[in-house]
Amino acid sequence: MNSPLQQLAIQRQVGKKPAPKRKWIWPLLAAVLLGCGIAWMQATKPKPIQTAKVTLAWPSAALSSLTATGYVVAQKKAAIASKATGRLEWLGVREGSPVVAGQLIARLENAEQEAQVAQAIANMEAAKARLKQSEADALEAERALRRSNELLAQGFISSATHDNAVSRAKQAQASVGAQSAVIRQTEAALKQARVALDSTLIRAPFAGVVLTKNANVGDVISPFNASADSKGAVVTMADMDTLEVEADVSEASLFKAKQGQPCEIQLDALPDLRLLGRVNSIVPSVDRAKATVTFKVGFVEHDVRVLPEMSAKVSFLSRQLAQPERSPRLAINPRTVQNGAVFVVRDGTAHRVDVKLGDKLGDLVEVRQGLKLDEVLVLEPTGLKDGAKVQETKA
Incomplete structure (x- = not known):
């Protein structure tokens, strides 16, 4: 038997190699942690999206067969001058002054x-x-x-x-x-x-409004504007009740418009105003340079804010608008709708909202319930989840 001291002695095994150290564990662990971090960052990174706003659309867009641009002109317009030559002694009107037929508006020295x-x-x-x-x-x-x-x-x-x-x-x-x-x-x-x-007395030939004042007291007025210092017309005036839109229609689209067709007139200066109109006449001549025909569209409705030379857009309608169709409606891009719902972007987060849709309004669709004007929606929200982080990108 071994003595107690022998039992406590360290027994060394001669010829047996020690176990190798596992140095590959730490790089593997670091790689796993890095992959998890990247995956987490990818999962929490905002998803790039494109957006569209809730806007207002007019029902007339669905009835419009043709749209043309033009300008507001007065059918009855005149540059008022004198038949005599002389110095302007008195001028009784200014821009915007209303006048009646036969009213004295200016006088030469007489x-x-x-x-x-x-x-x-x-x-x-x-x-x-x-x-x-x-x-x-x-x-x-x-x-x-x-x-x-x-x-x-x-x-x-x-x-x-x-x-x-x-x-x-x-x-x-x-x-x-x-x-x-x-x-x-x-x-x-x-x-x-x-x-x-x-x-020597200059009178208004018809009732209307003075548009421009071309001469001042003391100026020499000549009917033929013979000299460099003389003036021809004293004022320019127009009958505002005869305003109409001269719109150019392409030759290729003439079959879409006709005499007496109902129209809707929109003015660039008054974007919230839509006025009913009607095709009064068609100029029987083609502009060779532009390949267009001029349509004269009269105002069925009048507004005192409409002025000559305003740019206008005319929509030629397939039928007369009913009264309920005269008001704008909330509308959205159809590409924002998926399974009866849209995703509204608020503070970088997409929130799913159920909507109730209505009639098609041109390229848009009416939304009757669920949204408000100017809310931002996600375009083509395929695979998007409620509450997902999003970030708008340019198209």
């Missing part, structure tokens, strides 16, 4: 024309006075002729004396005729003077 009218009146009054004198002379000569006839019949006067009485009576009648002609001449001269005076 002291000379007024003097000519006064002279013509005086000449006519003098001619009338001479006519009365001639009529009195003719009456006296007629009486003398009657007495001469009686005396000649009784043999108290000679034939020569009677002939003198006859001659005086005829001269008196001729004088009356001559003075009547002078009166007609003076009346014509007075009328001519008044026409010249009226030419």
Whole structure:
């Protein structure tokens, strides 16, 4: 038996190699941890998406067979000038002033024309006075002729004396005729003077609104704008009740529009305003350069904010709009809808919302329940989950 000391002695095995160290465990563990970290980062990284907003759409979009652009013009428009040449003495209107037909809007210096009218009146009054004198002379000569006839019949006067009485009576009648002609001449001269005076008064030819003021007091007005310093038109005005849109329609689309067709007019300056219109006329000529035909679309509805030269867009409708179709409706891109629901983006998170859809409005679809205006939706949310982190990217 071994002694206790021998039992405590370390027994060494001669010739047996020690177990090798496992150095590959730590790199493997690091690789596993790195992979888990990358997987976690990929899982929590926001998903790139494209978005679309909830917007307003008009029901007329579904009824529009053709859209054309153009400008608002006044069918009745005029540049008001004077037939006379002179210096502008008074101007009674400015831009935006309403005027009625025949209203005096400007006056040229006309002291000379007024003097000519006064002279013509005086000449006519003098001619009338001479006519009365001639009529009195003719009456006296007629009486003398009657007495001469009686005396000649009784043999108290000679034939020569009677002939003198006859001659005086005829001269008196001729004088009356001559003075009547002078009166007609003076009346014509007075009328001519008044026409010249009226030419210095510039009046509105029709009821409307002054659009532009082209001259100021002191400017020389010439009907033919003969000199560099002279002005032709004093003001430009238009009848705002005759506003219409001149829209250019491509030759290839002429079959989609016709005379009397109902339209809806949208103005770029008033995007929230839609006015009913109708095709009033079609210009029977083609613009060769643009290959278009001009359609004149009148306003069935009027708004005081509509002004000439505004740019406009005309939608040619397949039928007249009903009253409920005159208001805009909430609409969304159909690509945002999946299985009756959409994903609304709020603070970088996509939230699933059930929606109730309505009619198709052009390229959009009406949404009747579940969304609000300007909410941001995910386009084509395939495989997206409620509560997922998202990040908008450009298309």
